[in-house]
Amino acid sequence: MISTDFAPRPVVLVVEDNARARELRVDAFNDGDCTAIGVPSHDDAVRELRASPAVDLVLTDIHLTRDPGDKSGVALARYVKTRYASMPVSGYSAVFDENELRDDEALFVDIWPKGRLRALEVDDMVSRCRERAMQHRQERRQEAFDALSLLQRKHELEHPDVELMRELRPDAGSEAPVDEALRKAGYRLRLIESTENGFARSIIVWLLEVDGLVEAEVYGQPAFYADGRTDEEAISHLVELMRLYAAEIGDDAPEAAGPALSLTEFLRRLTGEEEVD
């Protein structure tokens, strides 16, 4: 699960079929200044990746089922390389030794084969994964910044939309950076200008086609999403939804706390109630 606060902790997807081992790894990453998402299988990892543009690194057990010879962690690494080319994948196995994994090494940035994953090495694994994840995040942020500069030029914004750039600047801590892998995965960015959306400011949305529908998600705000049969319908539903949420944050509404703080601030800026610094 991804927190909706935007602290600059790298997000690591931990794929491990053993519940106890998964819990231990997730805890180790959370204690190691990362945000960890734990899933038990190849298919769950694929679903999580499709729904979470924020993952910075995948750490997978290579032997994900009890079937002898199963290497679904390798299959997962291959999938990640195909769909998210630049995303680092690290792997470990208590079943396969170095010789058995030699042909698969190229798919992983780090690999801990049988006999090398002792308790003492878990700290080292967390530390190396964190370093790789941070590096990947920085690269994606730079790409995001470049992509947004292009977007800004494409829309001929003579006077930079300060709020737009503030939302999307890599150092603003967004959890949804733009990168080539996301575009390859089918995500498209669309700028919905204030003249179109009826708010005081523009909105950037991710669009993704899934099972014949278009899903739209506000950039950096995954809690705000909607779907429709076309881009236009999904965006229309999303804008309508934002209006519904925004209507609920008036002066007499309950005060915000926790995750709602940043969401409420975002809505206030969108409606023009809160000025940009």
Place this chain on the structure above:
Amino acid sequence: MQLSRREIESIFKKLRLEPKKSTHHLAGWLVVDGKRILPLHYSHSRKDMPGNVPHRFRKSMLLTGPEFNDMKACTMSREAYIELLRGRGLI
């Protein structure tokens, strides 16, 4: 993951959300101790949630898969959910 409108309606009821309706959505804020914590919404025009929507809904509740199953299966109460969020420092 499958998620029906009926299951979401049951979650909304359990969490005592008071959603507002638009042409496509029902949306409301989870309020705890008089403070807004999370926004949640769903499409009222569909019987089952399509595509990634079940996952997006689960993530918007800040729950893992097994936790969300507990929530759907009614084995997690509103109090347990709030306690879980509190334990994670989200409230």
